[in-house]
Amino acid sequence: MKELTPPVRLLMGPGPSNVSYRVLRAMSTPIIGHLDPEFIRIMDDVCQMLRDTFLTKNLLTFPVSGTGSAGLEAAMVNLLEPGDKAVICVHGVFGQRLTEVARRYGAQVINVEATWGQPIDINQLIDTLKANPDAKLCAIVHAETSTGVRQPLEELGAYLRDKSTLFVVDAVTSLGGIPVKVDEWGIDCCYSGTQKCLSVPPGLSPITFSDKAMAVIAARKTKVQNWYLDVTLLQKYWGNSERVYHHTAPITMIFGIYEGLRIIAQEGLENRWARHQRVSDILCQGLTELGFTFFAQEGYRLPELIAVFPPVADQVEPLRKRLLNEYNIEVGAGLGPVAGKIWRIGLMGETCEPRSVSRLLDALRRLL
Amino acid sequence: MKELTPPVRLLMGPGPSNVSYRVLRAMSTPIIGHLDPEFIRIMDDVCQMLRDTFLTKNLLTFPVSGTGSAGLEAAMVNLLEPGDKAVICVHGVFGQRLTEVARRYGAQVINVEATWGQPIDINQLIDTLKANPDAKLCAIVHAETSTGVRQPLEELGAYLRDKSTLFVVDAVTSLGGIPVKVDEWGIDCCYSGTQKCLSVPPGLSPITFSDKAMAVIAARKTKVQNWYLDVTLLQKYWGNSERVYHHTAPITMIFGIYEGLRIIAQEGLENRWARHQRVSDILCQGLTELGFTFFAQEGYRLPELIAVFPPVADQVEPLRKRLLNEYNIEVGAGLGPVAGKIWRIGLMGETCEPRSVSRLLDALRRLL
Numbered sequence: 001m002k003e004l005t006p007p008v009r010l011l012m013g014p015g016p017s018n019v020s021y022r023v024l025r026a027m028s029t030p031i032i033g034h035l036d037p038e039f040i041r042i043m044d045d046v047c048q049m050l051r052d053t054f055l056t057k058n059l060l061t062f063p064v065s066g067t068g069s070a071g072l073e074a075a076m077v078n079l080l081e082p083g084d085k086a087v088i089c090v091h092g093v094f095g096q097r098l099t100e101v102a103r104r105y106g107a108q109v110i111n112v113e114a115t116w117g118q119p120i121d122i123n124q125l126i127d128t129l130k131a132n133p134d135a136k137l138c139a140i141v142h143a144e145t146s147t148g149v150r151q152p153l154e155e156l157g158a159y160l161r162d163k164s165t166l167f168v169v170d171a172v173t174s175l176g177g178i179p180v181k182v183d184e185w186g187i188d189c190c191y192s193g194t195q196k197c198l199s200v201p202p203g204l205s206p207i208t209f210s211d212k213a214m215a216v217i218a219a220r221k222t223k224v225q226n227w228y229l230d231v232t233l234l235q236k237y238w239g240n241s242e243r244v245y246h247h248t249a250p251i252t253m254i255f256g257i258y259e260g261l262r263i264i265a266q267e268g269l270e271n272r273w274a275r276h277q278r279v280s281d282i283l284c285q286g287l288t289e290l291g292f293t294f295f296a297q298e299g300y301r302l303p304e305l306i307a308v309f310p311p312v313a314d315q316v317e318p319l320r321k322r323l324l325n326e327y328n329i330e331v332g333a334g335l336g337p338v339a340g341k342i343w344r345i346g347l348m349g350e351t352c353e354p355r356s357v358s359r360l361l362d363a364l365r366r367l368l
Numbered sequence: 369m370k371e372l373t374p375p376v377r378l379l380m381g382p383g384p385s386n387v388s389y390r391v392l393r394a395m396s397t398p399i400i401g402h403l404d405p406e407f408i409r410i411m412d413d414v415c416q417m418l419r420d421t422f423l424t425k426n427l428l429t430f431p432v433s434g435t436g437s438a439g440l441e442a443a444m445v446n447l448l449e450p451g452d453k454a455v456i457c458v459h460g461v462f463g464q465r466l467t468e469v470a471r472r473y474g475a476q477v478i479n480v481e482a483t484w485g486q487p488i489d490i491n492q493l494i495d496t497l498k499a500n501p502d503a504k505l506c507a508i509v510h511a512e513t514s515t516g517v518r519q520p521l522e523e524l525g526a527y528l529r530d531k532s533t534l535f536v537v538d539a540v541t542s543l544g545g546i547p548v549k550v551d552e553w554g555i556d557c558c559y560s561g562t563q564k565c566l567s568v569p570p571g572l573s574p575i576t577f578s579d580k581a582m583a584v585i586a587a588r589k590t591k592v593q594n595w596y597l598d599v600t601l602l603q604k605y606w607g608n609s610e611r612v613y614h615h616t617a618p619i620t621m622i623f624g625i626y627e628g629l630r631i632i633a634q635e636g637l638e639n640r641w642a643r644h645q646r647v648s649d650i651l652c653q654g655l656t657e658l659g660f661t662f663f664a665q666e667g668y669r670l671p672e673l674i675a676v677f678p679p680v681a682d683q684v685e686p687l688r689k690r691l692l693n694e695y696n697i698e699v700g701a702g703l704g705p706v707a708g709k710i711w712r713i714g715l716m717g718e719t720c721e722p723r724s725v726s727r728l729l730d731a732l733r734r735l736l
Contacts, residue, residue, distance in 0.1 A: 001626075001630050004397065004626050006404075006407070007406055015616060016399055016402065018399075025396060027395050027620060028392040029372065030374075030377075031384055032374045032377050032379070033381055033698045034570065036374075036692070037692075038375055039374070042374065045369055048369075065438075066434050066438070066615075067433055067616045069595070069596055069614075069616075073595055100595060104593055104594070104595055105593065195619075201399050201618065202619055203433070203618030203619075223472055225593055226441070226472070226593075226594055227469045228437055228441045228597075245703075247436070248435045248436065248437075248563055248570040250569065250621070251384060251569050251570055252569035252570075252620070252624070253569075255372060258372050261369075262369050262372075324405075330404065335613075
């Protein structure tokens with residue numbers, strides 16, 4: 001089998017984003033054991049840096065040993081028992097996925113939907129929650145990777161704060177790119193992925209559970225149906241006391257997230273959010289000048305994931321392939337109802353720099 | 369947060385093992401997208417090299433995006449439906465784990481047990497299978513990481529070959545260290561982990577399903593209860609045709625296993641098995657000379673994981689800690705009934721070289 005020599009790409013798709021040489025270097029560190037006291041110290045540091053990034057004091061805050069979808073599944077399987085009612089918002093692929101996963105574990109799902117490209121109507125959602133005060137949780141996607149929509153969460157958090165219904169947020173594409181304020185917004189369970197605005201390779205899903213969520217899990221009548229993602233077991237390994245072996249932690253990925261979170265701490269969260277907005281504004285202006293139009297509703301557009309209609313409706317996919325093959329720039333294809341119609345342009349983490357914007361706009365000028 | 373500077377350890381525990389600089393270098397390669405045509409090619413090469421390592425022609429052979437325990441769970445959740453009968457052998461921690469996972473998914477488990485340190489009695493097992501011809505599967509651990517026992521599989525495979533009961537093998541600690549002959553032995557589902565004899569960091573679980581197993585999965589009456597590990601979805605991404613997005617593959621880990629499997633192909637499986645036996649024989653002789661005695665029954669000892677009673681019964685754990693702290697050598701502690709009584713010494717993959725043996729024996733001579 002031949003040597004591994006993949007091309008060098010500018011990753012402007014919906015994730016993964018480009019990874020800093022510092023993270024790659026950390027991941028080439030010789031590994032140590034998953035129960036080594038020195039590794040336990042590194043785990044503790046990762047958990048603390050994740051708390052700082054999620055803006056939470058939640059004790060159980062750690063990276064699930066799987067990609068973002070494993071975090072999504074961890075949220076659902078730990079919080080829901082068969083027969084539980086769940087209110088799940090759907091305004092793109094990831095709300096659909098939440099629904100599918102919750103149903104597999106036997107939950108009774110009530111969907112609140114919005115057209116793709118629009119946010120969930122908060123009044124409609126709160127009406128549904130009022131009609132279903134016994135719902136175990138309400139789950140919503142903060143940054144819909146399939147549509148580029150930013151979903152406001154403050155009002156929903158304020159409504160749910162004194163209710164028994166848990167507030168679950170998918171922050172896969174938002175954490176590290178736009179504000180995600182777990183404690184301030186009253187979020188009970190929030191998960192993300194490493195390969196988006198954290199700019200660490202895919203393979204881990206940071207997750208955090210509030211005390212309210214942990215109390216619900218502690219009061220379960222049935223065992224968590226998924227052993228690998230069972231936080232009642234995982235907290236004994238990641239938590240602060242026992243350090244009981246559950247599964248072998250993905251050491252190299254933990255080294256990677258350690259360095260990635262360190263980079264975020266050094267930049268500062270507020271600076272990082274401002275950078276994402278600033279660079280995105282430059283790109284959006286350039287795209288507008290080239291005749292691109294935007295898919296997501298104005299006022300609800302994510303800076304880090306820009307869904308656009310290219311000015312050549314019959315060349316959407318061929319042009320995307322030429323960008324990859326001729327310019328080594330990856331942008332994402334549309335999914336579901338907008339497959340073949342839109343591009344999803346990512347400006348996440350390490351990718352989110354003016355140099356990426358210049359390179360993409362120049363390539364587009366040549367191709368169009 | 370301070371710079372990441374873990375100590376450099378000789379990893380002679382039950383895994384992870386040391387990782388070749390070649391694998392670490394591959395893992396520091398800038399990443400590409402998980403749907404990039406160049407990445408698809410790398411995935412195909414990884415699947416083919418895994419088939420060569422499992423000695424199988426099974427089409428669905430790929431690395432699960434989680435550690436070995438995720439592979440174990442993938443085997444159980446895809447093959448079992450609620451109410452199904454499963455014969456599961458228990459002669460250590462990992463047979464217990466198989467039982468626990470199968471029960472969580474609603475299976476009716478019949479255990480066949482052996483005392484820790486001994487293999488499963490094949491006659492007793494076959495009697496149990498004869499009494500339960502309707503068992504959906506029979507699962508057994510090939511290399512029990514908790515005891516150092518090698519479980520012979522040929523006779524069991526021959527018995528099950530023309531039965532409807534599927535033959536499931538946990539090869540987490542055997543693949544790449546001792547012969548694992550999936551097709552020749554008639555194994556229907558076999559899973560492993562990267563961090564043992566493959567000498568790749570933890571984070572992936574290679575798995576393979578026979579056509580017979582896939583037919584059973586295709587005939588399921590219920591959806592697989594675990595979305596992340598559902599092979600009816602995963603085969604559309606890893607299989608040879610559609611390449612439908614399921615979850616973002618852990619790119620860097622895939623780069624790592626690519627290089628790790630390439631190293632194995634270059635060494636040759638037979639040479640690799642012979643190396644494990646040869647180096648292990650040298651270590652075992654040295655340990656015997658120092659007064660160590662063996663936990664696993666003679667004739668059933670794994671070369672790559674040697675469970676021993678140290679000659680100082682009251683210093684088992686303190687001595688292990690001194691090895692780590694004073695000599696940077698990790699050996700594993702005992703689990704369950706032999707916690708605090710044995711060490712588990714790993715000689716896996718990259719670690720399995722005479723230089724490791726020399727270093728360990730010299731340290732032990734000084735400490736004892």
